[in-house]
Amino acid sequence: MSSMSAYWWLLLPLIILPIMWLRQKRESSLRQSLATAKFLAAASPHMVQVWRWQAWLLLILRCLLLLIAIAYLASIFMRWRGDTVLIASGSDSAWVEQQINASKMQDAKRMSFCANISCDIQSTQILYWLEQHQSWWKESARLLVLGDANQIRLNAQSPQLAQALEVKVRPPSNANKQEKTKPADHYIALHSDRAAAWQHMFTAFAAAGRADHNYVWQQAPDAQTELVIWDSTQAVPQNWKTNSKAHLWWLSSSAGIVNDQATEEKHPGLQSLADGKTFIKQFKTAESRYWLMQSGSDWPISLNDRQNAKKLFEAWQVMSLKVQDYPATSFTLPASKNAIPLQQQENTRDVLLVLLLCIFAxxxxLTHVGRR
Known part of the structure; x- marks a missing residue:
């Protein structure tokens, strides 16, 4: 119910009305004669209110009825927000002020967005969020989005907004450019008597694949480990299983980690390696994937076998492929007259209406039964 206007909640004191009505002293029309009353001393009659479960239930239903009615009215409020500047959390303040002055939106309301609850808007997809919540703003309002390239993500399609939208992305600094060119670190936990041969194979990866990878070798896995290589006839110890957060394991057939809970999967990249005497079967569990080295496989691949090294490297890249971010660039979108505000995904308004009808019924x- 994030689209509710705060002003409608000022009607919450109306819930006191059902409580006051039921607390009023009402004289019951039911009279019962007692045969022993003539033996009692005369006394003036007085009223005593007795709360029954029907009264309590009726009170709860009427309070809920008013509460849901107020919530429903708040969910269909009129557009009320004006010009707004949406600023990514952590943006450079001097650059933000410069862009606001350039757009002549000094008097506009400012809102921050990020993934944490400390921001006004909890979202990392600000353009998609604006499209979903465009009914918050007047059609004449202007929207200005400010942030770095990695803080503003592009949607598959340009947002359709009834308001004019301007997105300004801060150009990367020299420090950020140098950081992007820094080779990516890949943490690999290795247990093998042929450690040098394995390292030579990854050198072949750099020659046959991409050379911008920096491989960090570990004696034991930890939270940073991406790949675990267990080249041993012994079983994998329990601490390796619990400490490792790797999504991919390279194992020998006697590692003892692939059990009945793992399901076998076909991988085209691994099947093409069979021609080079490298036989690998892939298994999958809820946590990780396992490449099981079959007996007779020529592991690790020699440094001169660049063809099979490239095939294995490409298969590994498919397994460890990460979601690519497509950072936005500065652009301007005019107000779309054909934009139709999309409904909230949680269908809050429909749920409230159904609850309102059910509780009213x-x-x-209950009121009709109580009168009888």
């Missing part, structure tokens, strides 16, 4: 039924 229960309240009427």
């Amino acid at each position: 229960l309240e009427r039924i």
Whole structure:
């Protein structure tokens, strides 16, 4: 119910009305004669209110009825926000002020967005969020989005907004450019008597594949480990299983980690390696994938076997492929007259309407039964 206006909640004190109505002293029309009353001393009659479960239930239903009615009214409020500047958390303040002054939006309301609850908007997809919540703003409002290239993600399609949108992305600094050119670190936990041969194979990866990878070799896996290589006839110890967060394991057939819970998967990249005397079967569990080295495989691949090294490297890259971010660039979108505000995914308005009708029906039924 994030689209509710705060002003409608000022009607919450109306919930006191059902409580006051049921607390009023009402004289019951039911009279019962007691045969022993003539033996009692005369006394003036007085009223005593007795709360029954029907009264409590009726009170709860009427309070819920008012509460849901207020929530429903708040979910269909009129557009009320004006010009707004949406700023990515952690943006350079001097650059932000410069862009706001250039757009002549000094008097506009400012809102921050990030993934944490400390920001006004909890979202990393600000353009998609704006498209979903465009009913918050007047059609005449202007929207200005400011942030770095990695903080503003592009959607598959340009957002369709009823308001004019301007996105300004801060150009990367020299330090950021140098950081992007830095080779990516890949942490690999290795247990083998042929450690030098394995390292030579990854050198072949750099020659046959991409040379911008920096391989960090570990004696034991930890939270940073991406790949675990267990080239031993012994079983994998328990601490390797618990400490490793790797999504891919290279194992010998006697490692003892692939059990009945793992399902075999076909991988085209691995099947093409059979021609080079490298036989690998892939298994999958809920946590990780395992490449099981079959007996007779020529492991590790020699440094001169660049053809099979390239095939194995490409298969590994497919397994460890990460989601690619497509950072946005500065652009401007005029207001779209054909934009249709999309409904909230949680369908809050429909749920509230159904609850309102159900509780109203229960309240009427209970009131009618109580009168009888």
